[in-house]
Amino acid sequence: MSHDELPVAARVRRLEERVIAAGLTTGDELDALLDELLDGASPVNGARMVARAWTDPDYREALLADANTAAGSLGFATNGYRLCAVENTPTLHNVVVCTLCSCYPVTLLGPSPGWYRSFAYRSRVVREPRAVLAEFGLRLPDEVEIVVWDASAETRYLVVPRRPEGELPEEELAARVTRKGLIGTSAV
Amino acid sequence: MGGQTGFGPVPTGDDGAPFQADWEARVYALSRALRRAGVFNLDELRDAIERIPPKVYLSASYYERWLIAIETILAEKGRA
Numbered sequence: 001m002s003h004d005e006l007p008v009a010a011r012v013r014r015l016e017e018r019v020i021a022a023g024l025t026t027g028d029e030l031d032a033l034l035d036e037l038l039d040g041a042s043p044v045n046g047a048r049m050v051a052r053a054w055t056d057p058d059y060r061e062a063l064l065a066d067a068n069t070a071a072g073s074l075g076f077a078t079n080g081y082r083l084c085a086v087e088n089t090p091t092l093h094n095v096v097v098c099t100l101c102s103c104y105p106v107t108l109l110g111p112s113p114g115w116y117r118s119f120a121y122r123s124r125v126v127r128e129p130r131a132v133l134a135e136f137g138l139r140l141p142d143e144v145e146i147v148v149w150d151a152s153a154e155t156r157y158l159v160v161p162r163r164p165e166g167e168l169p170e171e172e173l174a175a176r177v178t179r180k181g182l183i184g185t186s187a188v
Numbered sequence: 189m190g191g192q193t194g195f196g197p198v199p200t201g202d203d204g205a206p207f208q209a210d211w212e213a214r215v216y217a218l219s220r221a222l223r224r225a226g227v228f229n230l231d232e233l234r235d236a237i238e239r240i241p242p243k244v245y246l247s248a249s250y251y252e253r254w255l256i257a258i259e260t261i262l263a264e265k266g267r268a
Contacts, residue, residue, distance in 0.1 A: 012211040012255060015262075016218060022268035025221035033220045034213055038206070080230075099190030101234055102250070111206030117250045118202065120195040127191050135198050150190065153230045180203070 037111060045076050046108035046158055047177035053085075054163040055170045067158060076107050078156075083108075086149060087160040088184075093144050094159045095133065095184030097125045098151040105156045109179055116183065126150065136185040161188040212251040219254055228261045236260045 019025055049071060053060035063070040067083035083105055086094040098104060102117045115121050125132045129146045133139070140146065149157045161181045163173070180186035207213040222228060228236075236257035237245075245253060262268045 008252060008255070009209065009211040012214050012218075015255070015259065016214055018268045019218060019222065019262075024225045024227060024268060025218070029221055029224075030214065030217040033217045033224075037216070037220075097190075101237060113204070113206075114202030114250075115199050118195075118199050119189065119192075119246070120198045122189045123192040123195050124198065127193070132198055136200050153234060185200075 037106070041106045041108075042110045043108070043177070043179035043182055044174070045071075045074075046105070046179075046182045047174045048074055049076070049085075049108065049158070050160050050177050050182070051170045051174035053160055054173055060160075063160070071105075071108065078105055078107060081105075081153060082155045083158060084149075084155060085158045085160050086147070088162045090162070091144060092147060093133075093140055093184065094147050094149060094157070095125060095129055096149045096151055096157040096159060097122060099123070099126060100152070103151040103153055103156055104183070105158060108158055109182055113179065115185075133185060136180065138186050158182055159184040164188055207251075208249075215251045215255050215258070219258060222258065222262075227265065227267050232261060233257055 016030070020027060049063060052074065053063045059070065059073075062073070063085045064087060067085040068078050070085070071078045071083060081103075086096075088094055096104065098116075099122050102112045104112055104116070106112070121132065126148050129148050130140065133146070151157055159182055161177065161184075164176055168176075176188050178186060178188070181188045207216070219233060223230065223233070233254070234257075237253050239260070240248070240253060240256055244256070248256065
């Protein structure tokens, strides 16, 4: 059986063994990298940034001016890329895609959902964003302009949704913010 | 990929667990470890994904494409 014909799980095991044998990593390092993703990266982090921006005008200004620094000030690492926070308004809605692959700020959003990586989302949201958002149940009035941001390895985006009505404490506001809200495929 | 047509509706319900199988998680961890070890950077990984022939690209799953790209780079660089 040639290498390419191996069942994929066996093929990955073989690759892992080769990489470890070459001294490029260890089993422990691989486990730790996975734990880091599954335990540390979460949309709860992005939600905290948004809720802070909703309740603290200085933080909002700092976030829109330099999102990497604003993330860092709450203890969230965004290394190796420029983070841009883009704010929704009554007349403008932002939505993020990575047409090439699946780049996004994983620390702040958690592992990317399957739909974000799907061919359908990547191909269509840049062509017909209004129709794609409607598939998510988000029907925007015609007068709301939609801006689609195509993320890359170097520049990634965080959507600041519109704040829900009513006087709510910061923690309750944060609990309302979903991953889809932070990508722009739902409102909050 | 951007702007192409014919891929149907967005699978909006596919919004749960990040990995569908253990091997997918291992591929993710391998990519992170090999970047950390300086074997390749993110742009090289993406380039290798983009070089996958369209027929294979379109029939492979997301992490299968990562796997193919990692295998390609390691072979090209003779690193493992």
